[in-house]
Amino acid sequence: MAAIPETKIDEVRNAVNIVDYIGQFVSLHKAGQNMFGLCPFQDEKTPSFSVNESKQIFHCFSCGRGGNVFKFVMEYDHLAFPQAVAKVADYAGIELGVDLDANRPVEDPAKVAQKALLKQTQDFYHHILVNAESGSEALAYLHKRGLEDATIEHFNIGFAPVDGTLLRSFVTAHGFDYDLQRKSGMFAENQDGTLHDRFIDRVMFPLTDINGDVIGFSGRMLHKPSNGRTIGKYVNSPETDLFAKREVLFNLGPAKNDFKQSPPILFEGFMDVIAAYQAGVTTGIASMGTSLTEEQVGIIAHQSREMVLCYDGDEPGQHATGRALELIERHSRLKVSVVVLPDGQDPDEFIQSRGKEAFQQQMTQTITPLGFRLHALATGKQLTTDQEKLDYIHDALALVAREPDPVAQSVYLSQVAKLTGVNEADLKTSMPASTPVTPGLPATGDEFGPEPPADEEDPGPGGFGGWSGGSGGNFGSSSFGNGNFGSNGSGHTAPQVMRPHYDRFEKAERLLLVLSWRDPEIATRLHQTDFVFPDAPYQTLFDAWLNFAHENEDGAIAGFLDQVPEDLMATATDLAMMTPPESTDEEVDGLIAQIGEKSIRDRLAALKVEMTQAQQLGDKQTSLTLSQQYIELMRTLKARPSV
The missing domain is CATH 3.40.1360.10 (Dna Topoisomerase Vi A Subunit; Chain: A, domain 2)
Structure with a gap:
C-alpha cells in the first residue's frame, strides 16, 4: 500500500478549515468559543455536536466521537485513514501523489468476486446493445426516446437478449463458478438446480453503489409477452449481499x-x-x-x-x-x-x-415545502366560488400557522391574499394560534438534562475552583452545566449536556494533562521529575504527547489526534476541547500534590484488601508487615499540606 507522506498529511490538514468542511453536512451556529449543531452520527433533537475552530477539532458530548477533520471523514464516510486524507485533499485541491485505489479498505473477497461478475455482465449487455444485431431494436428504441449515443455510453445502458442462455455462457467462459452465478442475482434457478438468465428482452440499466461499482440491474421491458402474460415494465435484481433496493439510489x-x-x-x-x-x-x-x-x-x-x-x-x-x-x-x-x-x-x-x-x-425555480403545499391545496380548486375559496383559505391558514418565522409567515400570507383576493390583514386575524418549536433547538434549557452531580469534597485545586473538568469553553466564567443556556450575545445559546462525574483526583489529572499539552514547560517538568498519572489512559496520552511534541514544533492538537490510539480518541478529544484558565506554578504544584494524594489513597485501599486476605489465611507475619506499611502511609497522608 502506498503510504501518504507525513508532510502531505500535515499540508492537507492545515489547508482545510474544519468548520467549513463539517459545515457541508452539519448546520453549525456560534455559541461561546465553539460552533454547535445536531450530531451527524445519531438522530437527536438538541445539538450536542461541537466544533472548535481555533483547535481544528470536533467532539460530540452525547455519542463521544471526536477528533480532527480526518477523523470526521473516517466516521462520517466509513473510510480508512488514507482514504479520509485523500478525500480531504480532494476537497482542498491538493495532489497527494499516491495511488488512491491502493488505499481502499480490504473488502470481502466474495463481494469483490460478485462485483467482478456484475461488471462483466454490464460490459456484455452494453456490447450487445451497441454492437450486436440482436440489440439494434433496443438501440433504436432508446434513440427514439431521445437518448444520444454519448448518454447511452455514460450510463452503460445495455440490452438483455431474448436468448436466455447467453449471459450464463458468457460468465462461465470468464471463469465465474456456479455458486457465484447463483448468488449474483442475475440468474433464475430451475427445480433441478440449473440456472438460466433472469433478464430477457429488456433494456438494462446498471445500478451502482456510492463508489460506482455495479451491484445490480434494472431491466425495462422492450416487448410485451406474446402469450399475454402480465409482467412488470421494470424489474430489478433480487436482494443480494450487494443489492438492497431500499438503500440504492440510481446515479x-x-x-x-x-x-x-x-x-x-x-x-x-x-x-x-x-x-x-x-x-x-x-x-x-x-x-x-x-x-x-x-x-x-x-x-x-x-x-x-x-x-x-x-x-x-x-x-x-x-x-x-x-x-x-x-x-x-x-x-x-x-x-x-x-x-x-x-x-x-x-x-x-x-x-x-x-x-x-x-x-x-426550471431546476433553479424552487419553492419551499410549505410553498408547495399551498400550491397543491389550490390545484384543482375553483377559487371563484365562495365555498371552495373559503375551504382553501381555512386549510392554507392552518398550514401557514405552523411556520415559526414571522417574516416567512408574512410572505405566505401575501401569496394566499394574492391568490384569493382577500386582504392580508384579515387573513392574519383569522389565522389559528400555533406554538411551533424550531426543529433542532429545545424549548427550554432543561431539555439538555440536569446539572452534573457536584463533587461533595472538592472545592477545586488551587485557583481552579470554578473549573468543573468539562468541555466547551473557559469554565472559570462559564455557566455551562447549570441547566440553562449561556448566551454569547449572538442570539444562539450553548447547549447543556450531561457530563460524566469525575472525583476531585481525576479532575486534577485531567486538568494537569490539558495544561501539559498547552504549556511545554509543564510537560517538560513532569517528564523530568518522572511524574506518573495514576490512571493509565492519562499516562498513555501524556507519553503520546511527549513523542508528538518532540517531532512537531507547532504542537497543534489537531495533528496530535492523528497519533492517538483509537480506544483513547474519545477521551483525548474531550480533553482537547477544554480551555482552562491560565495557570501559575503554585496552582500546578497543587494539582501535582492532589494527584499524589490519589496514589497514596489507592495504595491504602490495596493494602486493606491484602491485609484482609492475609488475616483470612492466618498469615500473621504478612498481616503485621502490611499493617506497618498502612500506618506509615497514613502518617504520610496526614503530614501532606492541605490542597
Whole structure:
C-alpha cells in the first residue's frame, strides 16, 4: 500500500478549515468559543455536536466521537485513514501523489468476486446493445426516446437478449463458478438446480453503489409477452449481499461529485435522471421505482445538506411529492425544496417541449415545502366560488400557522391574499394560534438534562475552583452545566449536556494533562521529575504527547489526534476541547500534590484488601508487615499540606 507522506498529511490538514468542511453536512451556529449543531452520527433533537475552530477539532458530548477533520471523514464516510486524507485533499485541491485505489479498505473477497461478475455482465449487455444485431431494436428504441449515443455510453445502458442462455455462457467462459452465478442475482434457478438468465428482452440499466461499482440491474421491458402474460415494465435484481433496493439510489455514485456545485435532485425514475443529465443537469438521482425510503433519505443526507424534489407535474406525481416531503422533513439535517413542472409534465416531456436551457432554468425555480403545499391545496380548486375559496383559505391558514418565522409567515400570507383576493390583514386575524418549536433547538434549557452531580469534597485545586473538568469553553466564567443556556450575545445559546462525574483526583489529572499539552514547560517538568498519572489512559496520552511534541514544533492538537490510539480518541478529544484558565506554578504544584494524594489513597485501599486476605489465611507475619506499611502511609497522608 502506498503510504501518504507525513508532510502531505500535515499540508492537507492545515489547508482545510474544519468548520467549513463539517459545515457541508452539519448546520453549525456560534455559541461561546465553539460552533454547535445536531450530531451527524445519531438522530437527536438538541445539538450536542461541537466544533472548535481555533483547535481544528470536533467532539460530540452525547455519542463521544471526536477528533480532527480526518477523523470526521473516517466516521462520517466509513473510510480508512488514507482514504479520509485523500478525500480531504480532494476537497482542498491538493495532489497527494499516491495511488488512491491502493488505499481502499480490504473488502470481502466474495463481494469483490460478485462485483467482478456484475461488471462483466454490464460490459456484455452494453456490447450487445451497441454492437450486436440482436440489440439494434433496443438501440433504436432508446434513440427514439431521445437518448444520444454519448448518454447511452455514460450510463452503460445495455440490452438483455431474448436468448436466455447467453449471459450464463458468457460468465462461465470468464471463469465465474456456479455458486457465484447463483448468488449474483442475475440468474433464475430451475427445480433441478440449473440456472438460466433472469433478464430477457429488456433494456438494462446498471445500478451502482456510492463508489460506482455495479451491484445490480434494472431491466425495462422492450416487448410485451406474446402469450399475454402480465409482467412488470421494470424489474430489478433480487436482494443480494450487494443489492438492497431500499438503500440504492440510481446515479448517486457519479452524481455525488457535483453536489458541491448543485444539490442533488431527486426524480421519480431512471429515464428522468438520464434525460436531465443529457439536458445538462448532472446531479439527478432516483429511487428504485418505489416510494422513497428512510434509508435513501439518510444516504442523501450523508452526501449533502440540501436536496431538491422534482417529481412528475401530474396529480400522482404531486401526491408522491407530498409523501416524500413528509419523510424528508423528519430528517433534521436535510433542507429540502421542490420544483413543480408545469402542465402536468414529466422532466422528459418538459425538455422535449421547451428545450434544455429552459429545463436548466426550471431546476433553479424552487419553492419551499410549505410553498408547495399551498400550491397543491389550490390545484384543482375553483377559487371563484365562495365555498371552495373559503375551504382553501381555512386549510392554507392552518398550514401557514405552523411556520415559526414571522417574516416567512408574512410572505405566505401575501401569496394566499394574492391568490384569493382577500386582504392580508384579515387573513392574519383569522389565522389559528400555533406554538411551533424550531426543529433542532429545545424549548427550554432543561431539555439538555440536569446539572452534573457536584463533587461533595472538592472545592477545586488551587485557583481552579470554578473549573468543573468539562468541555466547551473557559469554565472559570462559564455557566455551562447549570441547566440553562449561556448566551454569547449572538442570539444562539450553548447547549447543556450531561457530563460524566469525575472525583476531585481525576479532575486534577485531567486538568494537569490539558495544561501539559498547552504549556511545554509543564510537560517538560513532569517528564523530568518522572511524574506518573495514576490512571493509565492519562499516562498513555501524556507519553503520546511527549513523542508528538518532540517531532512537531507547532504542537497543534489537531495533528496530535492523528497519533492517538483509537480506544483513547474519545477521551483525548474531550480533553482537547477544554480551555482552562491560565495557570501559575503554585496552582500546578497543587494539582501535582492532589494527584499524589490519589496514589497514596489507592495504595491504602490495596493494602486493606491484602491485609484482609492475609488475616483470612492466618498469615500473621504478612498481616503485621502490611499493617506497618498502612500506618506509615497514613502518617504520610496526614503530614501532606492541605490542597
